[in-house]
Structures are given as structure tokens and as C-alpha cells.
Amino acid sequence: MSLSVVVDDREPPAVAEAVRAHADVDAVASRRLASGDVVVGDVGIERKTLSDYVSTLLGRSAPDLYDQVRRLSEAHPHSYLLLEAELPADGDEGVPAAAVRGSAASITARFGTPVIPCSDLDRLVDMAVRLGRKHVEEPSTPALPNGSVTTLGAPTAKRMYGCIDGVGTDTAGRLYEAYPAVADAVAASPEELMRIDGVGPKRADAIYAAFRDGG
Incomplete structure (x- = not known):
């Protein structure tokens, strides 16, 4: 696009x-x-x-x-x-x-x-x-394969989490529940991110790096 x-x-x-x-x-x-x-x-x-x-x-x-x-x-x-x-x-x-x-x-x-x-x-x-x-993008358009979030009506922070490579709809939702403020997610360590259900070491490292390397 x-x-x-x-x-x-x-x-x-x-x-x-x-x-x-x-x-x-x-x-x-x-x-x-x-x-x-x-x-x-x-x-x-x-x-x-x-x-x-x-x-x-x-x-x-x-x-x-x-x-x-x-x-x-x-x-x-x-x-x-x-x-x-x-x-x-x-x-x-x-x-x-x-x-x-x-x-x-x-x-x-x-x-x-x-x-x-x-x-x-x-x-x-x-x-x-x-x-x-x-x-x-239309919601059905898979331009970012691993980063599509539920709907355009979802909270801004949740949509943002869905832009991270490797973070799908479910993980974005759980991230948003744990960190409704993006600044708090940015400040979280990989160890803290791993406390979220479905976030293992590799995904925690990817999320942590996305906020520091531009995604």
C-alpha cells in the first residue's frame, strides 16, 4: 500500500x-x-x-x-x-x-x-x-502478517502493540490489559513482560527491542 x-x-x-x-x-x-x-x-x-x-x-x-x-x-x-x-x-x-x-x-x-x-x-x-x-488498511488486509489487531476501534495503545512483529491479536490484548499506558510498557523489562500469559523469552525480547529499535 x-x-x-x-x-x-x-x-x-x-x-x-x-x-x-x-x-x-x-x-x-x-x-x-x-x-x-x-x-x-x-x-x-x-x-x-x-x-x-x-x-x-x-x-x-x-x-x-x-x-x-x-x-x-x-x-x-x-x-x-x-x-x-x-x-x-x-x-x-x-x-x-x-x-x-x-x-x-x-x-x-x-x-x-x-x-x-x-x-x-x-x-x-x-x-x-x-x-x-x-x-x-481494511481489517482483513494482512499487510503486517504478525501484527494485525482486532479493529480500528480498539484502544490506541492496543493497536500500537499489534504493530510489533510477532504480536498477534490475543497477545496485543493481554499486553494492553497489563500496560494500558504505552509508557509503562516501554519502561517494562523483558522479565516483567514475561509475566504476561503467552509472552515467552523470545517474544519478550522482541517487544522490548521494538520500543528501542523502532520496531
Whole structure:
């Protein structure tokens, strides 16, 4: 399935170039967006480097992070905040790691907008395209063989879990029951993931890696 993607014209050129290079993208337009940095159909995506995320979280730069996410969630049926980095360790960017995880959990719970760490720009773009594709596919379309989730009406976090290779409908449901907030699943260790019925060592490692390697 080929997709059309819109990239905000204030984004660095490398963002549009990475989107254009993606195999599933048919067309890329660049224009000023009222909210978000990348739009794929009904999916609005806010891209943040770790520095940007922390600056807007702490009010070092405008607009406020929560206001940005609120506008994003109001403007698009489906919204995500993709972090062009890993979740930080204590001391990174001068903010406790727990504060970043807490804000990610708060954003997910308050706005239904998952915060997903994507390591680098290429993985971020790949995640954005995958999310956009999942929201426009018919439920019967097996484009991601091991990652189809029940329905497009399922909770956002549950649909996201279903995008992980090797995670089917049942496992996505159990993951969602254990971790309704994506940020909590991101923070879980493989050992903690293995406590979920049906998640063995290999699947736990795959889930753990997906949140750190862009899936």
C-alpha cells in the first residue's frame, strides 16, 4: 500500500527526505500544518528530539508540550508523539528520567496520544508510516502478517502493540490489559513482560527491542 504524506514546511529537510525515501510512501507534500509535523491520512504525528521534548516539557521554549499535544489530538482522529531518541537515563538533558517517563504516561492517559521512542530519524519515519498504514488498511488486509489487531476501534495503545512483529491479536490484548499506558510498557523489562500469559523469552525480547529499535 502506497501512502501520501504531508510534512510541515518548518521541519528540517532531512525529515521530508527520509519520508520520501520510504518504500511505502508514494507522494510527499510540504506545507504549513496547523498542528503536528507529519500527517499520514487521519494520523497526526508530532516529532520531537529529546532536547525539544525536554525544552517544551519544562517550558524553556514555546509552545508548551501539553498544549501542542492537546491541539494535535483535537485536530486529528489519531495522534502520536514520536521521540527521535531513546528514553533518557538520569541526568540526560538535565532532567530526571522519571520525569520524562511520567510526562509520557500523562500525555498518553490524558490525550490518548502515545509517546513512542524511535531511536533515530529513519526509525521514526518508519514508525510514522507504519502507524499511518495501519489506520487506513481494511481489517482483513494482512499487510503486517504478525501484527494485525482486532479493529480500528480498539484502544490506541492496543493497536500500537499489534504493530510489533510477532504480536498477534490475543497477545496485543493481554499486553494492553497489563500496560494500558504505552509508557509503562516501554519502561517494562523483558522479565516483567514475561509475566504476561503467552509472552515467552523470545517474544519478550522482541517487544522490548521494538520500543528501542523502532520496531
